[in-house]
Amino acid sequence: MVDRVADIWGARTPHGVDEPWPVRVDQYLAEGVPEHEVRWVPSACVLCSNGCGMDIAVHSGRIVGVRGRAGDRVNHGRLGPKGLFGWQANNAPDRLTEPLVRQGGTLQPATWDEAMGLVVERSRQVLTERGPLAMGFYNSGQLFLEDYYTLSVVVRAGIGTPHLDGNTRLCTATADFALKESFGTDGDPGSLRDFDLCDTLFVVGHNIAETQTVLWARILDRLRGPDRPRLVVVDPRRTAVAREADVHLPIRNGTNLALLNGIQHELIAHDRVDREFVAAHTVGYERLARTVADYPPERVAKICGVPADDIRAAAEILGAADRLVSTCLQGVYQSHQATASACQINNINLLRGMIGEPGRTVFQMNGQPTAQNTRETGADGDLTALRNWQNPDHVAELARIWNVHPLQIPTWAPPTHVMQIFRHAEEGSVRFLWIVGTNPAVSLPDLRRIRSILAQERLFVVVSDAFLTETALLADVVLPAAMWGEKTGTFTNHDRTVHLSEKAVDPPGQARADMDIFLDYARRMELTDKDGAPLPKWRTPEECFEEFKRVTVGRPCDYSGLSYEKLRGSGGIQWPCDENTPDGTERLYADHRFNTDTDYCEDYGHDLLTGAAYERQDHAALHPEGRAILKAAHYLPAHEPPSEEYPFLYTTGRTVYHWHTRTKTRRAPQLDAAAPDMWVELAPADAERLGVREGDVVRVESARGRIEARARVTGVREGVVFAPFHYGYWDTPDGVSGDGWHRAANELTITDWDPVSKQPLVKVAAVRVEKIADAGGVPSPAPTTAASRPVGEDLPPTEGGAGVRETVEGASAPVEAVRETVEEGS
Amino acid sequence: MRVGRAVSDAQEAELDLARQLRRVGERHAAEPDLYHLGHTLARRCGEHVERLAPFARRYGVRAREGRTESPHLLEALRRRSGELVGHSELAGLLLLRDLRDLSLTAHEAEIAWVILAQVAQAVRDPELLQVATECQEDARTRGKWLRTRIKQAAPQVLVAG
Ligand code: SF4
Numbered sequence: 002m003v004d005r006v007a008d009i010w011g012a013r014t015p016h017g018v019d020e021p022w023p024v025r026v027d028q029y030l031a032e033g034v035p036e037h038e039v040r041w042v043p044s045a046c047v048l049c050s051n052g053c054g055m056d057i058a059v060h061s062g063r064i065v066g067v068r069g070r071a072g073d074r075v076n077h078g079r080l081g082p083k084g085l086f087g088w089q090a091n092n093a094p095d096r097l098t099e100p101l102v103r104q105g106g107t108l109q110p111a112t113w114d115e116a117m118g119l120v121v122e123r124s125r126q127v128l129t130e131r132g133p134l135a136m137g138f139y140n141s142g143q144l145f146l147e148d149y150y151t152l153s154v155v156v157r158a159g160i161g162t163p164h165l166d167g168n169t170r171l172c173t174a175t176a177d178f179a180l181k182e183s184f185g186t187d188g189d190p191g192s193l194r195d196f197d198l199c200d201t202l203f204v205v206g207h208n209i210a211e212t213q214t215v216l217w218a219r220i221l222d223r224l225r226g227p228d229r230p231r232l233v234v235v236d237p238r239r240t241a242v243a244r245e246a247d248v249h250l251p252i253r254n255g256t257n258l259a260l261l262n263g264i265q266h267e268l269i270a271h272d273r274v275d276r277e278f279v280a281a282h283t284v285g286y287e288r289l290a291r292t293v294a295d296y297p298p299e300r301v302a303k304i305c306g307v308p309a310d311d312i313r314a315a316a317e318i319l320g321a322a323d324r325l326v327s328t329c330l331q332g333v334y335q336s337h338q339a340t341a342s343a344c345q346i347n348n349i350n351l352l353r354g355m356i357g358e359p360g361r362t363v364f365q366m367n368g369q370p371t372a373q374n375t376r377e378t379g380a381d382g383d384l385t386a387l388r389n390w391q392n393p394d395h396v397a398e399l400a401r402i403w404n405v406h407p408l409q410i411p412t413w414a415p416p417t418h419v420m421q422i423f424r425h426a427e428e429g430s431v432r433f434l435w436i437v438g439t440n441p442a443v444s445l446p447d448l449r450r451i452r453s454i455l456a457q458e459r460l461f462v463v464v465s466d467a468f469l470t471e472t473a474l475l476a477d478v479v480l481p482a483a484m485w486g487e488k489t490g491t492f493t494n495h496d497r498t499v500h501l502s503e504k505a506v507d508p509p510g511q512a513r514a515d516m517d518i519f520l521d522y523a524r525r526m527e528l529t530d531k532d533g534a535p536l537p538k539w540r541t542p543e544e545c546f547e548e549f550k551r552v553t554v555g556r557p558c559d560y561s562g563l564s565y566e567k568l569r570g571s572g573g574i575q576w577p578c579d580e581n582t583p584d585g586t587e588r589l590y591a592d593h594r595f596n597t598d599t600d601y602c603e604d605y606g607h608d609l610l611t612g613a614a615y616e617r618q619d620h621a622a623l624h625p626e627g628r629a630i631l632k633a634a635h636y637l638p639a640h641e642p643p644s645e646e647y648p649f650l651y652t653t654g655r656t657v658y659h660w661h662t663r664t665k666t667r668r669a670p671q672l673d674a675a676a677p678d679m680w681v682e683l684a685p686a687d688a689e690r691l692g693v694r695e696g697d698v699v700r701v702e703s704a705r706g707r708i709e710a711r712a713r714v715t716g717v718r719e720g721v722v723f724a725p726f727h728y729g730y731w732d733t734p735d736g737v738s739g740d741g742w743h744r745a746a747n748e749l750t751i752t753d754w755d756p757v758s759k760q761p762l763v764k765v766a767a768v769r770v771e772k773i774a775d776a777g778g779v780p781s782p783a784p785t786t787a788a789s790r791p792v793g794e795d796l797p798p799t800e801g802g803a804g805v806r807e808t809v810e811g812a813s814a815p816v817e818a819v820r821e822t823v824e825e826g827s
Numbered sequence: 828m829r830v831g832r833a834v835s836d837a838q839e840a841e842l843d844l845a846r847q848l849r850r851v852g853e854r855h856a857a858e859p860d861l862y863h864l865g866h867t868l869a870r871r872c873g874e875h876v877e878r879l880a881p882f883a884r885r886y887g888v889r890a891r892e893g894r895t896e897s898p899h900l901l902e903a904l905r906r907r908s909g910e911l912v913g914h915s916e917l918a919g920l921l922l923l924r925d926l927r928d929l930s931l932t933a934h935e936a937e938i939a940w941v942i943l944a945q946v947a948q949a950v951r952d953p954e955l956l957q958v959a960t961e962c963q964e965d966a967r968t969r970g971k972w973l974r975t976r977i978k979q980a981a982p983q984v985l986v987a988g
Pocket residue numbers: 046047048049050051052053076079080081082083084085212213214215216
């Protein structure tokens with residue numbers, strides 16, 4: 002048995018480029034469960050975008066554990082700490098089990114009829130008085146496809162408001178937009194197997210070791226194997242990924258675009274461009290070359306604060322690659338000039354002609370487990386099945402399938418992003434806001450502002466969730482929702498792998514599946530299509546899936562060849578899957594023909610600086626016709642640079658043990674114990690200047706608020722302060738912290754978003770730091786593993802995830818010999 | 828020949844626009860995209876003006892400075908009152924009016940570049956043509972941004988506001 006809190010990635014199973022990734026089945030059962038009596042229900046993990054195939058162990062009507070699915074293409078049996086332990090949240094004693102309604106200032110238990118009656122009454126009132134533009138819906142990245150698609154039809158076709166977004170806006174909106182800008186439609190082109198096949202990895206602002214631990218285990222197995230791929234890492238923190246790098250560029254946050262332009266400058270200057278590919282399969286090269294010509298390494302070095310020689314060395318590695326896999330995540334998506342930067346990563350693979358082939362691809366990675374489905378179903382700012390809201394034919398097609406008038410679907414302007422929905426609520430034009438399975442009172446920037454918006458008398462707030470979150474506490478009606486394992490549905494990971502997750506147990510009390518809640522709402526609101534038939538017309542998840550298949554026919558995310566039957570017990574199937582590709586499609590663009598035909602594309606593109614939406618004629622004038630679009634943009638300084646008053650750069654991020662605002666992971670004892678409380682990270686030189694040592698309490702302050710937490714001195718870049726964004730207020734004794742709201746990282750972040758993807762920029766703000774108390778012998782609660790590993794301190798190591806069984810296929814016993822500990826590396 | 832006239836017209840138009848962008852951005856500080864992009868675009872206007880400096884000299888008119896920063900205190904004041912106004916229901920109407928005015932000024936600047944590009948061709952000045960063409964492109968993008976923003980704001984203000 003293994004401690005998988007201490008040993009995050011588990012035993013190594015190294016292999017070479019020509020060998021398959023070995024199977025290693027990870028299993029964790031609650032203590033004392035008789036294994037032979039357990040019933041296993043096939044599912045997949047919903048705690049990050051990797052979507053590892055897993056079986057849920059059920060005993061006496063309760064979930065009692067999980068194991069990885071050996072035959073699953075995503076994980077080959079492995080699970081990470083969140084997957085192994087996170088399921089315990091389902092059994093938490095404080096699950097919401099009945100609806101709550103605000104009465105006399107407090108939330109009181111109510112029946113479903115009372116609660117839904119109130120929701121419907123207020124909806125009707127707002128619709129009569131102000132129309133659909135006064136209605137807003139904000140959902141999650143953790144529901145199932147069927148939940149999202151139902152919501153999408155209810156809101157877009159039924160209610161008819163453009164104010165529908167998902168919290169994927171905070172997570173992968175930039176991935177979505179970068180893919181649309183470069184390749185014409187959403188959908189990551191590559192396969193996870195490309196990590197097994199590559200010879201070079203380019204990792205930008207993506208702490209894979211903590212965000213997708215099983216993917217990192219997969220990469221480690223290559224890094225420890227016979228033909229180790231070369232690794233270039235861009236990250237201001239010394240993450241576990243950075244520690245493995247051949248070249249690590251710890252750039253100043255907010256300067257990604259300058260660096261990426263600089264790398265392209267070098268690729269072009271040293272003729273590392275696949276001219277034939279670029280000429281045949283891209284447009285925009287001239288403009289790109291002209292733009293990046295302004296970014297020689299010396300200039301970039303000054304902007305980014307890293308040596309010019311390191312930039313050259315990185316470009317040399319990328320230029321020498323034969324099978325290059327590039328990947329990026331929040332370090333790009335939540336930072337200054339997000340979409341512009343993400344597009345440059347696409348450009349690098351395009352310049353090198355490395356896309357659509359084994360071991361050659363770019364991943365605009367997802368964060369949340371089911372983010373891909375919000376985008377496909379249109380439960381965020383996209384139009385269902387990767388359609389283009391500016392293309393009247395696409396809208397008409399949708400209207401035909403839904404049997405509503407095309408004008409019913411609001412497409413006169415881009416669908417409203419969450420920050421704008423909150424802005425409308427702030428100025429009073431949105432009066433009804435339904436928040437589904439997400440916690441904006443902790444996860445959105447500038448929390449003081451968010452709380453004040455949600456607390457307004459004139460705004461009616463409905464929250465459906467499994468727990469009483471910080472957001473639910475501000476609601477007028479709270480609806481108890483079923484979680485994963487308590488309902489059936491499908492979801493899709495970042496390499497387009499679709500899984501079916503089956504209901505294993507009943508939801509607690511009166512909790513209901515989100516899809517059922519939306520259907521109930523639709524029936525009570527008497528939503529109908531234009532012939533008076535109920536809208537949506539399905540009743541079960543499977544019926545919904547069949548309807549969704551219909552709406553995807555002929556679109557890039559074609560699900561028509563899939564069915565529950567086919568997915569049941571499969572190892573995951575990648576879309577597109579239609580009658581010609583019944584086993585799915587491993588890679589998009591294998592023929593180097595991209596989805597950029599003007600009539601087919603999902604978006605006509607944007608100006609990367611202003612976010613101005615291009616229109617049909619602008620797109621047509623480019624004549625992309627199946628060629629990828631090389632987008633170019635100049636670097637501009639971030640909006641809130643450090644100043645005399647606020648001399649540090651502030652950035653936020655996650656730890657391996659937690660998920661978002663910890664509504665689930667805080668209720669898994671092993672994960673909670675591994676990272677129980679807020680901390681902030683400082684670089685050694687800064688800590689010394691400030692007189693701060695391990696465990697000292699510091700105050701970090703921005704123009705918007707302040708937080709107080711124990712400091713950990715880590716390998717973060719000098720001048721940068723890091724704070725994890727997981728910690729809110731629901732588990733503090735008085736619902737706040739100390740004398741007020743001084744715990745959540747987003748108290749300090751700025752209200753600002755990327756002009757194209759509208760993703761909030763929570764990775765660049767200016768702060769000041771001061772010490773306010775001595776440690777008193779208590780270390781910071783930060784884990785000693787991964788990126789928060791202490792520098793120059795000997796602390797008790799983070800552990801406490803014992804009882805996990807790892808079985809390596811073909812080995813007689815688990816391979817303890819090649820096991821690594823956290824001590825390994827520099 | 829009145830080539831200089833076209834050069835100074837373009838300079839004036841960009842300076843006007845820059846001032847207005849800052850003013851509107853600050854007045855609507857509660858609309859963060861307007862605030863930040865307003866300032867970014869105002870700086871861009873300044874760069875356009877400076878790119879014309881050599882041509883102003885070449886054609887005998889006064890070269891204007893590109894800087895149009897608001898005095899610090901004034902900016903802070905406008906921003907603060909912008910944030911307050913941002914909570915009132917009238918904010919929307921004010922926003923729409925300001926965006927409409929802004930788009931008129933932006934259009935004027937765009938036309939100034941069109942004129943300048945024509946003039947540059949007629950006097951066979953390839954350098955001026957290059958600058959005028961590039962700035963005209965920027966001006967067109969600016970216009971599109973404003974259109975996108977107005978398209979988004981108008982229904983909300985006029986139907987739900
Ligand atoms: S890597 Fe992601 S999907 Fe896989 S087990 Fe961990 S949290 Fe779950």
